Amino acid sequence: MRTPFLAITCWLTACFAAETTGPSAAERSYAKGDYAAAVEQWQQEIHSQGVTAGLLGAVGNAEWKLGRKGRAMICWERALLLDPRDTVALAGIRHAQNAGGTERPAMTWAETFSTAVGADTWLIVAAASFWVALLTVIIPKMRRKPANDWTQRARLSAVTLLALCIPGLWGARSYASRAVVRKTEVSLRLTPTLLGEPLHGVAEGDVVRTGRPFNGHIRITTADGKTGWVRAGEIESVWGGGLPADLDQKAAP
């Protein structure tokens, strides 16, 4: 028993010891105002070591400083998917809305509820409570014995958790089914066709709710409730890869 405990302690110590070292090269670049270098260095760190909400928030800040609103919003939104309470991402999105003119759909009550924990946590808790509830029902039946007190308590707790998870899952789903406008000037079209009539305009960095895809287009709803079709390449889903897609990179022939 003592050996595993010591091993876990050493591992955690090593993990946190790495975080108490001085500022990284990316942080120094950011502090000096060299935001392009900071973005590049943080991206390398993400590629080599993986993604955290903190890293995504930092990349978002640097992207915003470079004036790339769409990329910054993608980073912040994805950071919130990992950690709904990430202060850097929350501050960035608030700043983008207040100072940057970026529009973001108002959160529904289910989405607000879902931000209590991460989407993955909702799913894990829901799955676990489902299985616990199921097994606490099945096992006594199979054993042809009435459920004892502990079984009933476990069943009630699991069912309650599952009921609580349902709006959380729904909110997390609708929260994640959004996208960020990546192009500078995007027209909201009446029909999902190349020559569709432009109805309204959305700006880079605006967050929209996505609907069904069709003919290379996606139906979206803007923050002020306007709906229309945009080309799939003009927006980037929040639910996706860690770093924003490089739209400037031309496809290979």
Place this chain on the structure above:
Amino acid sequence: MCRLLSLLTVGLFVCVARAEDRVSWEITPRVTAPGQPFRLQIQVESDVVLGGAQNVGKEIKPPRGMALRLSGQIIRPDSTEATLNFSGVAPDQEGEYIIPSFNLRFARKIIVAPEVKLIVSKTVNFRRSEQARAELEIPRRTFFVGELIHGAINMYGGESEGVVASFGLESVAEGFTFQISADRQPLPVDKGQGLQTTFDLTPIREGENEIAINGIMLIQAGEVNAFSTAGRDRPFAFRRRISVEHVPEKGRPADWSGAIGKFTVETVQVSNEKPEVGEPIRLRAVLTGAGNLDRIVPPELASSEIWDVLPAVERRRHAEEQRFFVYTLVPRLPGKHATPAIHFSVFNPETRTYSRLDFPAQEVTVTGNAPAKVDLVNADPAAPVGGPGKISGLATPQPRQGATFLRTQGPVAPLAASRGFWSGNLLALLATTLTVAILLYAGYLAAHPEILIRRRARAIVKTAQTATSEAQRRGDAHAAAIAAVGGLQAGCAALLGAEPEAMTQSDVQRVFPGANREDLDILFAHAHAGRFGAQSGNESATAREVALSLLRQLHKML
């Protein structure tokens, strides 16, 4: 000969004798009351022609507190006499005042005028309000470098004199800038009749500085007759020592830009409340009040990520004591924004304190799309020295937030997007369901064993039918009978809940009450006779047919 010598002596004496100049002066009245006007006349008699001259008595220097100006001179170019008239006003303090000796510079000769004495006494009966007078109006307090001091020379009319004009204003104000703001204006109603000349003074260095202002007012006597002049001049002269300090350093805000006075924020306006991105709008802030409006350095507005700020345009309305700060703002981003706040620090010279004026920000709705790149930055002009210099709503990045072991390799895909998660759960659910179903089915079968018994019997009956038919086709009557009897025993045992070997013709008849007992006996005897002795020879085809029919019925019943 003696006569000749006498004439030569007289002629020589006349030639070498020095010419004498006679200068006399007269003050009217000889003794004056404080502040009483007087006239000084100087008469010059010379033995040579004096010649014409301009402002002969300009070197006269009256003592402190006395106003004295040359009001006229009578000089003929071919005359040896001259008359100079001076107008003066006695000082306000009693005493004997000596006007020092001075030179009278004529065209052909310089003549020294003797010193002149004036006696000022309060014993002289003089009503000051009867005659026109001038007063200097400057606040009596300590001033500050850069402050705008409004002063005035009030020329009051008297009971018997009126002020009709003024001229010749001169000032000596070292350490000050002096500027007349309004000349010869009527006095305000509450001050009576007369004229007023206002001026602005601005101290430019600290210390005790003196300001001297001289001038002449033209007065008109109340009664005009054939023997009086239409008007005459009367000088005035003021000297005032003024204490000047620098504004205190204690409590001086970092953004104080030299504003001294009492100011108020009048208004802030924008030229367009709904501009597009990149469309310049004009922000106009109006400052009013009394003070050095001209010397104020406009508050600096730095460009931000929302606004590009172009240099301010200066404007001033003197009449309304207003100062406009006009900025050109170019919005960079769409949305609802507030114009940059204008902060302004002011020093109040009366209370000797600094205060801060804030022009309220105006809300502007910017339409259009944001440009691809937004340059950020900048320092808050109103921020205290040494404070945080950047305006940004972004939080400080914390890339190491969260433990390292929580890092996610690869793309950030929620668990709900994981195919493995859903397929694993689905498989587990299927397995659970299957297990439960199997267990339930097994339990059901365990609770109802007749199901399996009948199923087994049905199979045996079916097999017996086939075997019986096969045996008949081969012509093996004994095998057909054994197969038929075996099938009947198994089927009837399942229906009766007994063992198959124990079934007899009677048990078959219990299942099939209408069956022919004779046929059953023949069938059973033919099938089992071999166990106990020789084979029975009375086997009939009818019995086998009956057996096949019963087997078919039995299969249906099972």
